[in-house]
Amino acid sequence: MKPYFLIALLWCAFCAPLTLHAQTSVFRQQQLHSAILDESRTINIYLPDTYSDDDTTHYPVVYLPDGGLSEDFLHVAGLMRFDAQSWVNRFPKAILIGIENTNRQRDFTYAVADLDFLKKVGFSKERIPQYGGSGKYISFIQQELMPYIADHYRVSGRRIYIGESLAGLLGTELLLYHRELFDTYFIFSPSLWWGNEKLLQDAAGLLAHKGKKQVNVFIAAPAKDEMPLMYEDAKALYDLLQKDKETRSWFEYLPDETHATVMHEALYRAFRKLSVADTITAH
Template identity: 50%
Template sequence: MTRFLQVLFIIICLRANVSAQINSQPITIGQTATLWSDILQENRHINIYLPEGYNAADTVRYPVIFVLDGGMEEDFFHLAGIVRYNTQPWIARFPRSIVVGIENTNRRRDFTFAVPNTDFIEKAGFKKTNFPQYGQSAKYIGFLEKELQPWLSKNFRVSEQRTVIGESLAGLLASEILLRHPQLFSTYIIISPSLWWDDESLLKTAVNVTPARVYIGAPNKAEDKRMYEDAVKLYDHIKAAKNIEAVFDYLPEELHSTVIHQAVYNAFKKLYPKTALSQ
């Protein structure tokens, strides 16, 4: 190749690259809103995925799936993808849904309930210094019930069907809501819940008979036997309750750090087993 042809080839490649950049478009999967909370006394960033065909002028109302660890750098992005996949017309496992991710500011503070002392923290294998703030789940639950849910009802076409997804400390919070405030959600996806908080005192809470679907998932028990056993105890605690449809799922190939994605996918399969193919 002559020098001239080499230069011409480089120019063509550069022009093609510039053209590709000019013609590119961003990919958008949702929107982010900032909501001031009087209860929490801070701004909270709310990520929202709206299903295909969503139209604010329509009369259609959509179920809402709440992701407690719902920041873009947390679980919102990949869990919204699972919801989108399962609601495609060739899957149709459950109705197209709105996904609401609540970005964290201090999850150890917000996802744990008040306790008389914190001696149990070190007994559970953690350092007290890891929890400089804790025990304010009551405020966070109040934020969900009195601020976030009404705000969503005012601004989006939401139905009364609500699902909450929580893993680890968020699983502890989801378990607390199930046992103490069951009216807030109709479906609970609880994964590897940190029920060690306050020496498993939450498991002594009486089960309310509010109708609900509950999935409880646990990763490999060799990694954390106590966490696995606590998940089993939670399942045993609620499975006999009237009007609760409970499912336990053991995922031995997953670790605490990897379990949420597969568990949420499994939860939708087990809670909504009927697909378009089987109808």
């Protein structure tokens, strides 16, 4: 069988159920207007195969900022669906909330005084015309999206975050400043170089507060030689978290992956490692 034909069959095998059950038991897509962002957002929702509107079971919720159908939604939903099968049992049956992007550079970056630091990492200022909107985006998630999902779906108290690259930067900001929003953070190849690595500089002080909510954090980094600073920053974040008693943290180095490919393999390994640690359960 030719490889491209096999790929087509696999694509149809996954997408057909999504089409068949659209707006019912597996996949739903909704428009949510945000007063905070002053725009409407497309929200893609994957529901476990056991989800039923007349059932009483409540499910953990996974939030995926790069959650468009042309972004990370489909392959994350596929991994969740596979790993939730009883004979695999690496991840609980959970609801996936994919937030489709309109301007991820603006939404996933915190405010900075200037962009002079971009030269150090080889980016031009023209590549990032809008930035500094993470405060509004986090408020949208906390004040609008999460309450909407809780009102319309049967959710448990368990929430999980998945973010790569700039979404990994956002995940780190959430972890350090809004820790209570999620129980588990998957942070892959985070762009911690943003703002001259200010989040890393502030991390030790922010983690020093006692009585914090206990969370799980899984960090992954691709090949060092592609962009050494990104590996060093990811490892530095992990080293800081290892010193924090209220944080259970893991680090995975993936030398065969690039920044562009790290997401899928990192998430696969994260599900496997955390299932062994038994840290994610359907409460």
